[in-house]
Amino acid sequence: MILFLILAGLSIVFSLLVVFQRNVIYSAMALVATLFLIAVLFLTLEAAMVGILQILVYAGAIMVLFLFVIMLLNPGLLEGRSIAWWILGSLAAVLLLFVLVPFLSDSGRLLPGQAPAGGSFGSPESLAQSLFTDFVLPFEIASVLLLVAIVGAVVLAKREV
Amino acid sequence: MVPLNYYLVLSAIIFAIGVTGVIIRRNIIVILMSIELMLNAVNLTFIAFSRSLGSMDGQVIVFFVMTVAAAEAVVGLAIIISVFRHRQTLDPREMQLLKW
Incomplete structure (x- = not known):
């Protein structure tokens, strides 16, 4: 439980960094960290193979491709911010959470409990x-x-x- | 043991952060990275349900989602490179004309 809370907090922090970081390279590095943390979450859910594939394919291949393109194009300047879009985007996310979270935090009653996983x-x-x-x-x-x-x-x- | 709901709520939060990134960012590479973030949130949901229901199908679907995400990233980045060659910009608001 403590492990899950640590992993969840860290992955939320790093995914916020992906979105709110103004430098593209830093965004990409935060995304690599997020993908690693999600891979560890897969491992805690007894999905060992998928977790390893996540690290190999996502954090390895896809993110190297992203970094390669970023460095090839070399966008350089920090992008500007528009406060109207900023408010609109945050509002959309908050509304989405208001729809999803009550439903999801309730849905455990509909499902059987954690199945005992075989070896x-x-x-x-x-x-x-x-x-x-x-x-x-x-x-x-x-x-x-x-x-x-x-x-x-x-x-x-x-x-x- | 962590209940299933915790994973679902975490996944919803990460998905919402990805939606925010798609809306507020003006760099098309970061928009593509936010889409990857949303795909990962959905993968987490699949894995959590797979563990909860004791079935391997969710993990197989995550495998396919990874395949499609890899193909999407490759084609998307190729398009970004060829648009950048014509326009010298990564701002999606300046990519309004089909042919120039």
């Missing part, structure tokens, strides 16, 4: 078992999606098509 729950074996039996068609479609993304990125970033 192999969340392991690579059980994930692969599910992935290659029940979800084999989405898996293949995901590989086609990745191929399309690779081709699209090459075509878009090329100087002259």
